[in-house]
Each structure stands twice: as structure tokens, then as C-alpha cells.
Amino acid sequence: MIAGRYLRARRKEAFISVIASLTMVGVAIGVATLIVVMSVMNGFRAELLDKILGLNGHFTAYPIESKFTDYKDAIADLETVQGVKFAVYYVEGQVLASGGGGSTGVSVRGMDAENIDKLTLLMNSAEQGGFDSWDENDGVAIGYRLAQTLGVGLGDQIQLISPQGAMTPFGSTPQIKSYPVRTIFNLGMVEFDSLFVYMPLHLAQDYFRLYEDVLKPGAGPLDPMASDEEIDAAYERVYQASGAEIFIDDPDEVNVVRERIAATPGIRPFILTDWQQRNETFFSALQVERVVMFTILSMIILVAAFNIISSLVMLVKDKSKDIAVLRTMGATRGAIMRIFSITGTTIGVIGTLTGLVLGLLVAANAETLRASISNLLGVTLFPPEVFFLSSLPSKTDPTEVTVVVVLALSLSFLATLYPAWRAAQYDPVEALRYE
Known part of the structure; x- marks a missing residue:
């Protein structure tokens, strides 16, 4: 109840309430940005993988030792291998x-x-x-x-x-x-x-x-x-x-299927090149970019967490007399800590939930928003000649969204500990000496 009253704006506390509101907006923007960017990067990788492996097989097989005149028989033999979906x-x-x-x-x-x-x-x-x-x-x-x-x-x-x-x-x-x-x-x-x-x-x-x-x-x-x-x-x-293209059930089991093909009797010798070898540099660069972008954008949430600290420090300073009165009425140091921890954490929770909803909505409508902004500004955003794809894909990963939400809530809670601890250390005698 007390933490809720401290969050509500009053005329003489308007500045502190504005700081708290801006902090809440900062947390929401950080969470939403992380969700949208990670969803777009996941969609970009998944779409590229689907397109590349939709035409080019998980393996490209080139014949050795003789000319590839028995291609129909060789394809029939390859399709008998466990894990091979089909071959062309x-x-x-x-x-x-x-x-x-x-x-x-x-x-x-x-x-x-x-x-x-x-x-x-x-x-x-x-x-x-x-x-x-x-x-x-x-x-x-x-x-x-x-x-x-x-x-x-x-x-x-x-x-x-x-x-x-x-x-x-x-x-x-x-x-x-x-x-x-x-x-x-x-x-x-x-x-x-x-x-x-x-x-x-x-x-x-x-x-x-x-x-x-x-x-x-x-x-x-x-x-x-x-x-x-x-x-x-x-x-x-x-x-x-x-040559031949070999498509398998699980793209991540290329090494297992390679060994099965080599161990199956009757299959003519092939030089096998898998999709990971052909696109190793490209997909490795995408993975590094995902990690770097997650780290950099997490700084937005960290900055918002520092804003929670500053807004709570000012709130504690402004409420020093209230803290002293509560202490004289029997409130313990732990109760004072809980009051200000709940106040700061509530800012983080509201901001995180707002950012979660906003991020999921934007991620689900990424291509529609891109097209609308492009038409409005008359500029092609994410030109296909540069980004390979003709539309902006988005794929939300529930695990990554959970990580972002937990990260935001954790930072918000940790940011409240120092101001709440300082509030609990107030001496009611000193605070009320000149009242």
C-alpha cells in the first residue's frame, strides 16, 4: 500500500514521478527493441536457411572414379539410406x-x-x-x-x-x-x-x-x-x-548421415559437400552478429536500471521524514527495504510487461510496418539487393523472449537494492531532530 502511494504522482512530487515514468518507458523500449531485433534476426536466418536448402540440398554429391551415367540408380541407392528424405x-x-x-x-x-x-x-x-x-x-x-x-x-x-x-x-x-x-x-x-x-x-x-x-x-x-x-x-x-543434391530429415545431422552414406554398401563413391561447409562463413557471421546485437541492446535495459536507481535515490531523499515516522511507529529496517524495493521493482515490472507486449506486436507485423514506413517515406527500407530477401522476416523464439524478460526483471530488482538499503539506514532521530 505504501509503495503504491509512493508511485502515484502528487503535485509536489511531480518531478520524481516524471523520472519514474521515463524510467518505465526506458525499460519498455529496451525490452521491445531486444525482442524485435532478435526476432528479425531469427527470421532472417531461418528464411535464408529455408531458401538455400529449398533448392540446394543438405549435401551436394559429385561423382568420382567414372562418369555419372548411372545417376538414376545412384539416386535410388541414396534414398535407401536412413535419414535421407530424397535426392535429385x-x-x-x-x-x-x-x-x-x-x-x-x-x-x-x-x-x-x-x-x-x-x-x-x-x-x-x-x-x-x-x-x-x-x-x-x-x-x-x-x-x-x-x-x-x-x-x-x-x-x-x-x-x-x-x-x-x-x-x-x-x-x-x-x-x-x-x-x-x-x-x-x-x-x-x-x-x-x-x-x-x-x-x-x-x-x-x-x-x-x-x-x-x-x-x-x-x-x-x-x-x-x-x-x-x-x-x-x-x-x-x-x-x-x-551431380546430385541430397536432402535429409534433420539439417543438423549432416555428419551422422555422411557416415551412413559412406558405410552403405553398393553406393558409388561421391565427394560430399554439406550445407554447413558451403555456408560456414555466412552463418557464422550471422551468429556472431546475433550475440553482439543482444549484448549491445541489453545496454538499453541496463541504462534504464540505472535510472531506477536515480529515481529511487531521489524518492528516498524526499521521503526521509516519512521513513523516520514509519520507524518511530515500529517499522523495521526490513519493512523499509521492502517498501522501496517494491516501488522500484514495480517500475521494472510495468516497463517489462509493456515492452513485452509492444515487442511481440511489432515482431509479428514487422513486414507490414516496413512496407508502410517505406511507402510513407518513399525510401526502400532493407533493400533486397543488400539483404538477399525481398521481405522482412520475423520469427519469435519463446526461449529468447523469456531470457529478455528475466534479464529486465532481474536488473530492475537489483537496481532497487542499494536505494532501499540506504532508506533502511535512516536514523529517525536525525531525520526528525529539526521538525
């Missing part, structure tokens, strides 16, 4: 793509419809066109940002130029072919939407010349005067793949 084979190459409005370097990936169906992120990202009858398709699928760069739309032609073409007596000639754009997708990640060109597997194998004509089993030596028809009938074309 692909053809990949780097080319120069040009259209009516420009040109840029791209990564071409050839995949058949069976493997495209496994990549739900890609399947669900088609904004124009689609992946129906993909194997019979004669065109390509490109990202919407790449379409903007090349200045092309659905049905327009893009030209792909590869330096590795047919061999002639004068050396290798560039491979130049044009394909119509049949699908435009939006993955929501700038790097992927600007880089990847997907085409049916058979088109990619022909374009990159990933095949070899070999004599059919049982075919004897050909007559030097054999016709073209006879030569074609004696040979068969064996196609190859560039």
Missing part, C-alpha cells in the same frame, strides 16, 4: 544469358519433372507459366529478377552462350542456342531469382554435350563404307548428369 540429380553449367534488354551470367540447371516435383519451393514459386508437362517442354524457367535484367517476358526468347561447344580443327567453338521463356518464378531470394535458369534435363544434356556415343552391346566392327543409318543403328547415346 541434375545437370549444371555456367553460361552467358542475353535477351532484348541486357545480358548477364547465369547458372543453368537441367532437371526432369520427377525431380522438379520434389522441390516444392520451386514448384510453388511459379508466378507466370508453370511446370506442367515439363519433360516435353522446349523452353526454360527463369527468376523474375533475371527476367527484368534481360528485359524478357513469358514467351520471349533468351540466348544462352557457353564457351564449351563443339570441337573443330581450329579449337572449341562457343555453344549458342535460343530458348523460349515458359515459366517465370519468384523464390523471394534475390540471389536465386537473379541467377538460376532451369531447363528440362534432356535439353541441358544436349546443350552441355553431356553424352557419349558408344557401340551397342553385340555390335561388331563397322564396315568402313557403312551408311549413316547403319552407323546410327550401331551406336547408342549414353547421357550423364553433373
Whole structure:
């Protein structure tokens, strides 16, 4: 009751009440800022991880010892390993793509419809066109940002130029072919939407010349005067793949699954590169940034805690006569300490709860607020060209929110101990001597 009366403003105590209110606001801002920033950083990491591992597997497998002609059998063997969700084979190459409005370097990936169906992120990202009858398709699928760069739309032609073409007596000639754009997708990640060109597997194998004509089993030596028809009938074309992407159930169990793949008999040898190796520097930097941001922003709460100390010290000074009267009426030192501890802690609790509600609301509507502020100011906040993602993700972690709340409450309580202890040390005789 007494602590509650000390918190309520009176005319002669207006200054102390203003300080207490500002302290409460400081705690709320600190808590809300920590929750919002940590939620956005969690969302940023989770969204990047989903996008990266939505197209690129947890493992990238490259064949060794022989050409990758048995890719279908190898994928079937990999999918029998415990912990492997599925695997896809692909053809990949780097080319120069040009259209009516420009040109840029791209990564071409050839995949058949069976493997495209496994990549739900890609399947669900088609904004124009689609992946129906993909194997019979004669065109390509490109990202919407790449379409903007090349200045092309659905049905327009893009030209792909590869330096590795047919061999002639004068050396290798560039491979130049044009394909119509049949699908435009939006993955929501700038790097992927600007880089990847997907085409049916058979088109990619022909374009990159990933095949070899070999004599059919049982075919004897050909007559030097054999016709073209006879030569074609004696040979068969064996196609190859560039590699495979392996998707597993738990992204954090890459080492366990790697050992299982190596220990499974019958699986052809692969060079395996996991997602942690490919993105080690990037995700390590994100982790360091999260820790640094949490430490720095915690200083806001610490500053607010010092404000609790200053407001309570002034309150104790102003209430020195009240303390003396309470002591003469029988109040113990412990009771005096409890009064001022409750007063300061209440400031911290109200500020923390206010910051908690505010932080959760802002974190849940981060993208909406970003878009609104961008439209209001006419400035692009968090440009996708810099931050990789086309929207501002947010993912609230209950554990981190609990840590922030406990930290704020703990600092608020600790800040009350010194002023409450000083209040308990007041000598009622000295305080009332001249009254």
C-alpha cells in the first residue's frame, strides 16, 4: 500500500514521478527493441536457411572414379539410406544469358519433372507459366529478377552462350542456342531469382554435350563404307548428369548421415559437400552478429536500471521524514527495504510487461510496418539487393523472449537494492531532530 502511494504522482512530487515514468518507458523500449531485433534476426536466418536448402540440398554429391551415367540408380541407392528424405540429380553449367534488354551470367540447371516435383519451393514459386508437362517442354524457367535484367517476358526468347561447344580443327567453338521463356518464378531470394535458369534435363544434356556415343552391346566392327543409318543403328547415346543434391530429415545431422552414406554398401563413391561447409562463413557471421546485437541492446535495459536507481535515490531523499515516522511507529529496517524495493521493482515490472507486449506486436507485423514506413517515406527500407530477401522476416523464439524478460526483471530488482538499503539506514532521530 505504501509503495503504491509512493508511485502515484502528487503535485509536489511531480518531478520524481516524471523520472519514474521515463524510467518505465526506458525499460519498455529496451525490452521491445531486444525482442524485435532478435526476432528479425531469427527470421532472417531461418528464411535464408529455408531458401538455400529449398533448392540446394543438405549435401551436394559429385561423382568420382567414372562418369555419372548411372545417376538414376545412384539416386535410388541414396534414398535407401536412413535419414535421407530424397535426392535429385541434375545437370549444371555456367553460361552467358542475353535477351532484348541486357545480358548477364547465369547458372543453368537441367532437371526432369520427377525431380522438379520434389522441390516444392520451386514448384510453388511459379508466378507466370508453370511446370506442367515439363519433360516435353522446349523452353526454360527463369527468376523474375533475371527476367527484368534481360528485359524478357513469358514467351520471349533468351540466348544462352557457353564457351564449351563443339570441337573443330581450329579449337572449341562457343555453344549458342535460343530458348523460349515458359515459366517465370519468384523464390523471394534475390540471389536465386537473379541467377538460376532451369531447363528440362534432356535439353541441358544436349546443350552441355553431356553424352557419349558408344557401340551397342553385340555390335561388331563397322564396315568402313557403312551408311549413316547403319552407323546410327550401331551406336547408342549414353547421357550423364553433373551431380546430385541430397536432402535429409534433420539439417543438423549432416555428419551422422555422411557416415551412413559412406558405410552403405553398393553406393558409388561421391565427394560430399554439406550445407554447413558451403555456408560456414555466412552463418557464422550471422551468429556472431546475433550475440553482439543482444549484448549491445541489453545496454538499453541496463541504462534504464540505472535510472531506477536515480529515481529511487531521489524518492528516498524526499521521503526521509516519512521513513523516520514509519520507524518511530515500529517499522523495521526490513519493512523499509521492502517498501522501496517494491516501488522500484514495480517500475521494472510495468516497463517489462509493456515492452513485452509492444515487442511481440511489432515482431509479428514487422513486414507490414516496413512496407508502410517505406511507402510513407518513399525510401526502400532493407533493400533486397543488400539483404538477399525481398521481405522482412520475423520469427519469435519463446526461449529468447523469456531470457529478455528475466534479464529486465532481474536488473530492475537489483537496481532497487542499494536505494532501499540506504532508506533502511535512516536514523529517525536525525531525520526528525529539526521538525
